[in-house]
Amino acid sequence: MNQMPLYLACATLLCACSQEAQNPETPSKAELPPVAINAEVEISRAKSAIGIFAAALQTELKKAMQEGGPTRAISVCNTEAIPITQSVASEQGLELSRVSLRNRNPANAPNDWQKPVLESFERRKAAGEDPAALSWFEVAEVNGQHQFRFMKAIPTAPLCLQCHGSAIAPEISARLDELYPQDKATGFEAGDIRGAFVVIQ
Ligand code: HEC
Incomplete structure (x- = not known):
């Protein structure tokens, strides 16, 4: 690929970005000092970390479902989802999380810019x-430093409905009520947006 001057590449991508998301909280890009971040490189790094993270979660979920069915898998999600997140994040050298407008774990509620x-x-x-x-x-500015933020939607697949759908089996429902009294993550249909991966680097 031709080497475009960095500031030009960034400006191009930032324009694309501001069209994508109208975030009223975000200061106008024109107010930021010249960006020393190559957005293309950061996006591909974020996407690759999400790929590794999603695969790790899926492997764990499938293994638990095979070993002990959905109730066992709930316990695994409950105790392993956040440690898996942290271990992939530290391996990749960035911050990772999952957020949702209808979150199950209160720790997965979106913050002011994620919502x-x-x-x-x-x-x-x-x-x-x-x-x-x-x-x-x-590319946001936090304490005088540029911060690259990336989010990718997580679609709901048919497999997810056992624990996030409308017709949840009674024993699964009972276990979810026990662990997540403030659960908002039910009633989804296949194809709905379940939430999003967040990468900060
Ligand atoms: C066996 C039950 C089960 C299945 C199947 C399941 N989940 Fe979950 N899901 C959970 C539990 C339990 C949590 C809370 C994890 C925690 O405490 O961190 C959760 C949390 C999440 C979160 C984090 C946001 C939140 O609501 O707290 C996302 C996103 C998510 N699930 C997506 C999916 C997707 C997509 C699928 C299908 C590929 C899926 N889940 C399948 C049980 C399940």
Whole structure:
């Protein structure tokens, strides 16, 4: 690929970004000093970390489902989801999390800049975009430093409905009530946006 001057490449990508997400909290990009971040490189790093993270979660979920069915898998999600997140994050040298507008674990509620992005994903899906292809990024300024933020929507697959759908088996429901009294993560249908991966680097 031709080497475009860095500031130009970034400016191009930032324009694409501000069209993607209208985040009223985000300061206008024009106010930021020249960006010393190559967005293309950061996006591919974020996507690769998400790929590794999603595969690790899925492997663990499938293994637990095979070993002891969904109730056993709930315990594994309960105790392993956050440690898996942390171990992939430290291996990859970035911050990782999963957030949702209808979160199960209270620790997975979106923060001030993540919530409008999740809402923009819902609007983009309603306008016909494929949930599996929804992503967003921005370069923010935090304490005088540039921070690269990336989010990718997580679509709901049929397998997910056993624990996130509308017709959840009574023993699964009982276990979820016990562990997550404030659970908002039920009633999803296949194809809905279950939440999003968040990468900060
Ligand atoms: C066996 C039950 C089970 C299945 C099947 C399941 N989940 Fe979950 N899911 C959970 C539990 C339990 C949590 C809470 C994990 C925690 O405490 O960190 C959770 C949390 C999540 C979260 C984090 C946000 C939140 O609500 O706290 C996302 C995103 C998510 N699940 C997506 C999926 C997707 C996508 C699938 C299908 C590929 C799926 N889940 C299948 C039980 C399940």
